[in-house]
Amino acid sequence: MSVATQAPGAQLPGDDKAQRSNWLVDLFVEYRSIGVLLVLVIVVVLTSIDNYRFVSVTSLQQLVSGAAIIALLGIGETLVMVTGNYDLTVGSVLGLSAYAVGDIFQHNQHFPIPLVFLIALGIGLACGIVNGAVVTMARVPSVVVTLGMLYVIRGIDAVWAGGNEVGAASLPGRFVEIGYGTIADVPYLALIAVVAVGIAALAVRTYRTPREFYATGSNPVAAELAGVPVRKRVFTAFVISGAIAGVAGALWLSYFATVDSTAGSGYEFLTLAAIVVGGVSVFGGSGSIIGAALGVLLVNTMDSALVVVKVSSSWDEAFQGALLLAAIVFNRFVTVRRTRELRTRNMSHVK
Amino acid sequence: MTDGDTHPDDPTGSYQGAAPQREGGQSVGDVQTVAADGASASGLGSQEPVLVLEHASKSFGALRALQDVSLSLYAGEVQGLVGENGAGKSTLVKILAGAYRFESGHLFLDGEEKVFETTAQSRAAGIAIIFQEPLLFPDLSVAENIFMCRQPLRSGRRVDVRRMRREALALFESLGVTLSPDRLAEGLSIADQQLVEIVKAVAADARVMVMDEPTAALTATEVERLFKIVNMLRDKGTAVLFISHRMDEVFALCQRITVLRDGRLIVTKPMAEMDEASVIQAMVGRDLGTLFPERTASTGDVVLKVEHLTSLGAFTDISFEVRSGEIVALAGLAGAGRSEVVRSIFGIDRRDAGRVEVNGRELPSGVPSAAMEAGIGFVPEDRRQQGVLMNLSIERNIALPSLSQVAAHHLVPRGSEKRFAADWVSRLRLKYGRMNHPVATLSGGNQQKVVLAKWLARHPSLLIVDEPTHGIDIGTKAEVHRLLAELAAQGVAILMISSEMPEVLGMADRIVVLFEGRISGVFSREEVDQEVLMRAASGLANRAAS
Numbered sequence: 024m025s026v027a028t029q030a031p032g033a034q035l036p037g038d039d040k041a042q043r044s045n046w047l048v049d050l051f052v053e054y055r056s057i058g059v060l061l062v063l064v065i066v067v068v069l070t071s072i073d074n075y076r077f078v079s080v081t082s083l084q085q086l087v088s089g090a091a092i093i094a095l096l097g098i099g100e101t102l103v104m105v106t107g108n109y110d111l112t113v114g115s116v117l118g119l120s121a122y123a124v125g126d127i128f129q130h131n132q133h134f135p136i137p138l139v140f141l142i143a144l145g146i147g148l149a150c151g152i153v154n155g156a157v158v159t160m161a162r163v164p165s166v167v168v169t170l171g172m173l174y175v176i177r178g179i180d181a182v183w184a185g186g187n188e189v190g191a192a193s194l195p196g197r198f199v200e201i202g203y204g205t206i207a208d209v210p211y212l213a214l215i216a217v218v219a220v221g222i223a224a225l226a227v228r229t230y231r232t233p234r235e236f237y238a239t240g241s242n243p244v245a246a247e248l249a250g251v252p253v254r255k256r257v258f259t260a261f262v263i264s265g266a267i268a269g270v271a272g273a274l275w276l277s278y279f280a281t282v283d284s285t286a287g288s289g290y291e292f293l294t295l296a297a298i299v300v301g302g303v304s305v306f307g308g309s310g311s312i313i314g315a316a317l318g319v320l321l322v323n324t325m326d327s328a329l330v331v332v333k334v335s336s337s338w339d340e341a342f343q344g345a346l347l348l349a350a351i352v353f354n355r356f357v358t359v360r361r362t363r364e365l366r367t368r369n370m371s372h373v374k
Numbered sequence: 375m376t377d378g379d380t381h382p383d384d385p386t387g388s389y390q391g392a393a394p395q396r397e398g399g400q401s402v403g404d405v406q407t408v409a410a411d412g413a414s415a416s417g418l419g420s421q422e423p424v425l426v427l428e429h430a431s432k433s434f435g436a437l438r439a440l441q442d443v444s445l446s447l448y449a450g451e452v453q454g455l456v457g458e459n460g461a462g463k464s465t466l467v468k469i470l471a472g473a474y475r476f477e478s479g480h481l482f483l484d485g486e487e488k489v490f491e492t493t494a495q496s497r498a499a500g501i502a503i504i505f506q507e508p509l510l511f512p513d514l515s516v517a518e519n520i521f522m523c524r525q526p527l528r529s530g531r532r533v534d535v536r537r538m539r540r541e542a543l544a545l546f547e548s549l550g551v552t553l554s555p556d557r558l559a560e561g562l563s564i565a566d567q568q569l570v571e572i573v574k575a576v577a578a579d580a581r582v583m584v585m586d587e588p589t590a591a592l593t594a595t596e597v598e599r600l601f602k603i604v605n606m607l608r609d610k611g612t613a614v615l616f617i618s619h620r621m622d623e624v625f626a627l628c629q630r631i632t633v634l635r636d637g638r639l640i641v642t643k644p645m646a647e648m649d650e651a652s653v654i655q656a657m658v659g660r661d662l663g664t665l666f667p668e669r670t671a672s673t674g675d676v677v678l679k680v681e682h683l684t685s686l687g688a689f690t691d692i693s694f695e696v697r698s699g700e701i702v703a704l705a706g707l708a709g710a711g712r713s714e715v716v717r718s719i720f721g722i723d724r725r726d727a728g729r730v731e732v733n734g735r736e737l738p739s740g741v742p743s744a745a746m747e748a749g750i751g752f753v754p755e756d757r758r759q760q761g762v763l764m765n766l767s768i769e770r771n772i773a774l775p776s777l778s779q780v781a782a783h784h785l786v787p788r789g790s791e792k793r794f795a796a797d798w799v800s801r802l803r804l805k806y807g808r809m810n811h812p813v814a815t816l817s818g819g820n821q822q823k824v825v826l827a828k829w830l831a832r833h834p835s836l837l838i839v840d841e842p843t844h845g846i847d848i849g850t851k852a853e854v855h856r857l858l859a860e861l862a863a864q865g866v867a868i869l870m871i872s873s874e875m876p877e878v879l880g881m882a883d884r885i886v887v888l889f890e891g892r893i894s895g896v897f898s899r900e901e902v903d904q905e906v907l908m909r910a911a912s913g914l915a916n917r918a919a920s
Contacts, residue, residue, distance in 0.1 A: 229532045231525055238511050238522050245509035250494040250523040308513035365561025 058353075059301055059317045063324060070328040077331045084210050088202070088278055090323035091216035092117075094316045095271045096294040097301075098223045099264030101315040102233070104298065106260045107240035107307025108165035112154060113268040114290030115176035120146045120272025122180055125189030125282040132195050139198070140273050147269015148262060150176060155261030159254040165261075173291065177284075184284035191280040202278030212278060216316070219267075224312040236260055240307025289340075296347035297322040304358075305351060322346060422485060423448050424613045425470075425501070425582050430479030432465055439465040440476070443639045445632060447582060447613040452604060454628035454645070455617045458657055458849065462637040463617055467586050470615075471503045472496030483582075502575030506587045508567035510559040517542040517555035520574045545573045549603050565596035572603060583607065584615045589623055601627055621650050633657055658849075666852075666880030667859040673883070674698035675733075677836050677867035678750075680719060683728035688714040689891035692728070696836065696867040701858065703882035704871045706911045710888040712871045713755060716838050719869075720752045721745045733835060746775070751829030755840040755871070757818070761825040764814040768806055769795040771813050772827045798827035803853060819850025826857065837861060840871045855881060875904045887911050 071078045096113045103110040120143040127134050127142065154172055158165045191199065204211045227233040235256050238246040246253050276282050301318020303310030325346065326339060334342075423446040432440040440462045447453055457463050468474040469481075472490030481488050483499055490496045496503075510519050517539050518525075526541065528534040542555035546569075553566060562570065568588055575583055585604070589597045604614055604627060618624050624631060624645075631648055633640040633656040640656045641648075648656075678696040683689070689711035696702045704712045717723045719730050724740035731737070732748040745752075754760040762771050772795035773780050780790050792809050799809065802823045806816060813824055822842065829837060842858065843851040858881060862868055872878050878885055885902060887895040887910040895910035 231523070231527075231531070231533060234514075234518065234525070234533065235523065237514060238518075241511035241513040242509060245511055246522070248493050248497065248509060250497060304513070308511065362561050365558060 056302060056311070056314045056317055059314065059321050063317070063321045066321070066324055066328050070331050074331045077328065080208055082327070084205065084208070084213075086323060086327050087213040087216075087320075088210045089327075090320050091210070091212040092271055092275050092278065093290065093294055093297060093323060094216045094319040095219055095267055095274070096290060097298045097315045097319045098219060098312060099260075099267040100294050101298050101303050101310055101312055102223075102227075102236060102260045103165075103264045104295075104303050104305070105240045105307055105310050106236045106257050107243065108158060108257060108260065109169060109295070110154065110261060110264045111166065111169040111291045111295075112150060112172045112176055113264060113271075113294055114287040114292075115173045115180065116147055116150045116265055116268035117272040117275055117287035117290055118285070119150070119176050119180045119183075120269045121276040121282045121286045122184050122189070122272075122284065124273045124276050125193070126183070128195060128198065129189050129193045132193065134195075136195070136198055140270060143269045143273035144266055145269070147266045147272070149265070150269070151262040151265020154265060155258035158261060159258045165257075177288070180286075181284045186283075188281060188283040194276070194280055198277050199280050200277075201274065202276075202280065212274060215274070220312055220316045227312055232256070232259070237308055240304075241309070293322070293343065294319070296343050296350070299347060299354065300350040302354065304354065318350075421448060424484060426480075426482040426485075427466075427470070428480045428482070430466075430469060430476040430481070432469065432474060432476045439637050440469070441637045442479075443634065443637070445615075445639070445642070447615055449581065449611045449613050450608055451630060452608050452614040452616050452628045453642075454624035454631040455615055455634070456619075456621075456624060456631065456653060456657060457634035461634040461657070463634055464586070465637070466634070467503060467584055467617070470496065470501055470582075470584055472501075497578065497580075500579060500581040502571075502578065502580035502583050504568055504571045504575065504583060504585045504588055506590050507564070508571045510562070510567055510570060512558065512560035514559060515556055516553060516559055516562075516570055519559050519570055520545070520555070520577050524578065541577070542573070545576055549573065549576070549606060551599070551603075563596075565592050565600070568592075568600065569603075572607075576607070580612070582613045582615070584617070586617050587619065588616075589618055589620060597623070621653060624653075625650070666876075667856045669859045669862065673700045674865060677733060678719070678869065679729075679731040680715075681729045681731075683715065683718060683730065684726050685714060685718050685723060686726050688718075688723075689888070692888075692893060694886050694893070694896065696869050698835070698865045698867050699862050700883045701862050701868040701870060701881055703878045703885045704869065704888060705875075705878050705885050705907060706888035706894075707873075710911070711891040712888055713840055714891075715888070716752070716840060716869065716871060719745070720750055720838060746832070749833075749835035751832055751834035751837045753822075753825050753829060753837070753839040753842060755844065757821055757825055757844075762813045762821055762828075765812050767810040768799065768804070768813055768816070768824055769809045771824050772798055772831060775828055776831050794831070795827070798831055802827050802830075802857065817846075817850070819846035819854070822846055822850070822854060823857075826854070830861070834866065836867045836869065838869045838871075841873060842870060843872075843874070843877060875907055878907065879904065 067078065076082060096117065100110055100113055123146055124139050124143055127139060150172070154165075154169055157163065157168045157172070161168070201211055206214065227236075235246065235251045236259075238249065238251050239253050239256050243253055272287070275287060279286075297319040298310065298315035299305060299318070300322055301310075301316065302314040303318075322343065325342070329338065329342060330336065425445075425447040427443065427445040429442050429444055430440055431438070431442055443462065443466065445453075445466070455463055455466070465474060469476050472493045472495050475489075475491070481490070483501075488495075488499055490499070511522065514522070520542050521538050525533040526537040528537075539555050546553050546555070549569075549572070551569060553569060559567070559570065572583070588600060592600065601623075604616070608614055616624070616628055628645055630642060630644050631653065632642040633653060635657060675698050676695045677698050680695070681693050683692040692715055694702065704715065706712050714723065718725045719737075721737065721740050721742040721744060729736055732745070732750060735748065737748055738744050742752075763774070766774075769791045773786075773791035776794065777786065780786060780794050782790075795809060799806070804816075804823050804827070805820050813821055816824065826839075826842075837858075839858070843854050846854070855877075858868055858870070870878075870881065872881075879899070879902065883899055885895075885897045885899070885907065886893060887897070887907060889911060895906075897906065897910075
């Protein structure tokens, strides 16, 4: 719950009373994003005290580039989660698309780069359409559907790639440039992610269709009654998530410059954990794009920080899991607080 | 009154049509410009009905939920719809909402025939249903709740947030209430949620508003405000169908009343031609006098003896006895500690002081299995949560507490549960599809019978029933009462909690009244009336125990 959900309630001057109490509710609602930002600052400060090189340009560039790819996945995953669903295929779609791009360049280094991105998009779209269709038509819980799809897509990837690995030597320089290039020390990837997050955050506040995503996740029965084409909206969310994951696959390859059949494995979990840390509700109906992006940044920063303070990387997964649990408990806590706050505040008055 | 005599096809009069001329907010039932009417359109004066339902029928399997029901609603009227649970009100509402489709019949809106395949179509046609428990988006703002799918747009198909907020404010203003359109719907009281639903309906230009027991969860002030709003809507020309169990509300608010019974239309009449007794008679189809069974208590030995029972913070120094063949009622207001006392007797909660004896043997504190062993059966208040396992079959539910009887060597042979349960099902006249259907498929009253059967099968010497007829229809209520009376006649001691004064007075041999966790009076059936009981329950009188 945060910026996005709140948006259409933006205030006008006047109606002083509503304004004042609403400001308090807003603070509660914003709480999570502010909290995430606060923790982020603390982690960065503490880690750089331990090792000043943590805030060096190279180290920060690496950090945001890695976070950028997860942040892109996070946009799609957030859209799916606010409709009350889960997309567990984002990592495998990214992997499949990354390998597909690598395979194309392996056979033809001069393949046009824009076309490569279109193909990556197409692969993502196809996966998203299948996910969305199965979830909405078979009316099976999306966790189960996308868990199955996760393995199906991974399986296709494994059969296709076999033991093959596409290395940097097979990739055209201008393609790899996308992953490594910078403008004024800011990596392209980070810029892409910032623009994408900005557009998504704005769109989610502004247009009817994404508002209906929130309505669907908040109360599907009420959404149906209000005339929201619930299944269509869920389908759309899955397609968008798939499409983004497809494009992210190409970007991933441009950054890591080497790909085999295991590319992006575990990313679905990483993405999910990060956006939940960012305040996206696991029950659907609430969560902001900006919050999700901040969550991604925090989780990635913590990961890097652990390396810097020399915690064995074997701990990574345990740590991410613990962070996810902590975030869910924290979200629950905020929800309970907020509900109590809302119960006592701003009731109607008979004139 | 029988089913046929005021059938819509031979209306008792005609509807003269004009919307009642009056100022808003005035108490209703005084002005009667509206003459009698069935649903027949033949005698119409100046006005056509907004909504006409003709000869609608709907069945669920063998159950005929709605049979040939006709109904008309006029702009500017509030029509009451009453009937027992299971009379077909919900089915009717769902047909109007587009959630069910009738098998035969016609629905006209402004003279044009409509067929709804989805609830959205019904909404779009201008019918709004206000449910007892409103359906909102808790995560979205009040303004968004009102305008979802209909948000005002500005250039580039963007949602015009400011206008949406302004319009929401104006709508609340027009109904004379202030509710911030910015706050989230989460945490709104039921009354305010209904308000949002009503404003939503007004924003969508609904001409027909169906209110399904809107007052069930409201406080008196909230009901008053709702009435004001309903009257305001009526004056603006909305047709309102108002469903309620509370007679006083129907009489205060409605111009006409329609009574359903067993899925049939019994009568539609102007309010002035009906009084409470005639409405209830039409609903029940029998005299109320026969509601409680005649019984003469022949009491035997003391079965339950409670001495100085105390649970800190809940109740203090409770002492009473229940004899074999006797029905003792624990009366009092909600929160007086009645349920806590029986929970403590049964051992669900531990007691802090005092003794509980069953047939002369003391029960340990906080051990329900010991209470069951000693012959206590307990029918809890919250049937859905505590009384039955909704997803298990009827036979399983009934056999569950008696598994040691049913089982052979710790195994439950196939069919043994069914054989065990069959006897009880027929003795309690349970209405069911099949014995292996889940209890959830039964009506509330029949679910309660399953709970009763479950405990009766253990042949208890003491049966504790907490609000045994809460939320079940009048017909089944009478059967539960008959059953309790029969059990008492067979020598079972019965301890009954009830909030319904007539039930207490009609059933109990002795009445123990609690007030704030203490006994404020013990009465025998003959020496009390409703007023005396109310005084004791309110802590006003403090008579010595008899």
